[in-house]
Amino acid sequence: MAAVPITADVGGLPPEFGLIGRHFRPLAGPAALDLEDDAAVLAPPPGRELVMAADTMVSGVHYLPDDPAEGVGQKLLRVNLSDLAAMAAEPLGYLLAVSAPADTPDTWFAGFAAGLAADQAEFGLSLLGGDTTSTPGPITLSLTIIGHVAPGQAVRRRGARPGDEVWVTGTIGDGALGLAVSLGKLADPSGFLRGRYCVPSPRLGLPLAGRVSAAIDVSDGLLQDLGHLCRLSGCGAEVEAASVPMSEAARVAGPGWLAQRLGGGDDYELLLAVPEGRGAALAEACAARGVPLTRIGRFVAGPGAVRVLGEDGQPLAIGRHGWSHF
Known part of the structure; x- marks a missing residue:
């Protein structure tokens, strides 16, 4: 999960690497390469087509600033899973981008990651990688969901007919x-x-x-x-x-x-x-x-x-x- 440095520790790693290690590395699956590289290496299931979608949630717009962080993590993942559901696709993994003010409490990240972990277990997928950045605010969260479907079987928005x-x-x-x-x-x-x-x-x-x-x-x-x-x-x-x-x-x-x-x-x-x-x-x-x-x-x-x-x-x-x- 490559990161843009927020501030560098003298003689050590930038602090976001500690953030990633504490909260996001435990969410990573094998394709994420332990979040050590700039990209994941993902093989789709044999004979399946990939389906991808992305959604962004902004604090104060898509959720309230005082909403529990665990629920924010679940909602972010679930609204993307809903896009897969509409196309009759099954989940495989996701990429995550988190932009948060530098003074965001570590407890918020812990709750956010706990919500993601609970839903990874429920829906059968894992984190593949992403990015962390600092922002003046508000917290902005973006998730790219990756799923799979049988060739030619993705359900489209286009196709309704009079009489349906x-x-x-x-x-x-x-x-x-x-x-x-x-x-x-x-x-x-x-x-x-x-x-x-x-x-x-x-x-x-x-x-x-x-x-x-x-x-x-x-x-x-x-x-x-x-x-x-x-x-x-x-x-x-x-x-x-x-x-x-x-x-x-x-x-x-x-x-x-x-x-x-x-x-x-x-x-x-x-x-x-x-x-x-x-x-x-x-x-x-x-x-x-x-x-x-x-x-x-x-x-x-x-x-x-x-x-x-x-x-x-x-x-x-x-x-x-x-x-x-x-």
Whole structure:
């Protein structure tokens, strides 16, 4: 894990090498070469294609500065694993870049690494390398995930067709409501919503290849991410608001949070285009893996617009469809 020196110790190694040795070398797998070199040497599994994605999290933007460091490490890894899940890929390893102020407590790095270690054990991957740098702030974390898939079997965002049904895993809106809880705007006696915001659940291992026309993970908001599928596929979509699955905690929050649930993001559930008549079998296969799957609408002919329908079948006015990165 090559590093840009922060300050050099007289007659010794720069202090970031100690940081790497204490917290990140224990996370490294064989391909990382003990984090002694500038790059890893990785052989993909025989007969598989590599799938790669990258995400960045900035303190105060993607997580709150006082969020537990362990959860920050888990969220960083999991949002990247969610990108693999959407393409029906399996994880192999990851590269990590950490930019932090020089006065960041060592205990923060210890907690951050502990979160990564817990999820490496759960999801079966290891650290391959990366970089550490000093910054005036805020803490900025970037992770590149590497996975693998059978040749030609990666599920794309492009491919939905009019008549396909819109299905989603899990429940929608918990991440947005969890952020509201974190900001003191909503009560959460059980802690469920806050937990869903801080540590999402990537839907790895679902049998999507050959069963779905297109897929994306819900990171920026259900409606906005559905719009991405529509735009790339040259069609529109209709969502039945009453069919969008919600957790019991979200139900308690009440109907006034509908717009936030549909447009808030941070759910990291999978949004799927499924050919008509194939949804029930896919839902059964997902349920066998402990993941509920719900039909919430369909793709329609026309420009890439997404409409939300009320129980009377009439369009609802939803002002914000999702999160913008700029």
